[in-house]
Amino acid sequence: MKLFKRRRGSGTKAEVPNSSMSDIAFLLLIFFMVTTSFTIDKTPVDLPKTQARTEIPKNHEVVSIQKNGFIQFHGERVMMADIQPLTAMEIAKDKDQIFLLKIDKGVRWELVDELLEQLRQARARNLSLPTNQEVE
């Protein structure tokens, strides 16, 4: 005599519920589509760290100086002397144009001084200096 009766398997198949999978995927998809920005400058620079930080407005022109002294304006490699005419063109379009100065923290001040002088001559007024968060 059999002591235990073997239970019969139930009729329903065991499966991982995946009906909400596409909902989750679309939710994440919409999040990334909304937050993504293709025009962002990806010049590799080591930004200085500060505690005082404010939000940078979105419509800006990026001017970057890498540690080796390479200067870029709107993603294109330029010479220091080109900064003033390029800036003047932008200022002619919008006199309150914001210039985002993405400068490596190791860049010599002489170079930065020259850049600021070029921008000043072109009558640029609003600058934004992006920084990383300083951890106390």
Next chain:
Amino acid sequence: MRFRRNSQVEAEVPNSSMSDIAFLLLIFFMVTTAFAARKGIDFRLPAPANEEQEIEQQELKAVTIQVQASGRIVVDGIPKNLGDIQSYLKPILAANPKKFVIIQMDMEASYGNMMDVLDELKQADVQNIALPSKQEISSW
């Protein structure tokens, strides 16, 4: 005449590949995304014409912070640590919130040195910060 029976298979839109498409797009956006929201310090450049006069007028009354090539900081002629700048400025700003602070950079110092000082000034809520150029300093 015999009519055909309706087939048992229900008509439906095939949606099994929907999640595949969604994940494909998701991965694309995850890889290409770069968050636009950035933070930093705002700085306003003065107009080219009147800055010299303005700074010269303020120079006698202003607090002068010199940043040397080694990164050493001298505030009104007294060497100070970066952390002491705020406590030095506090009573001065309490008396005159519009006090000018001039940052004089050594040409051999780095951009990071200037940002350290600027950070302290922003934290101390200094309203008027001047950053004279090499030409301006030489003309004084």
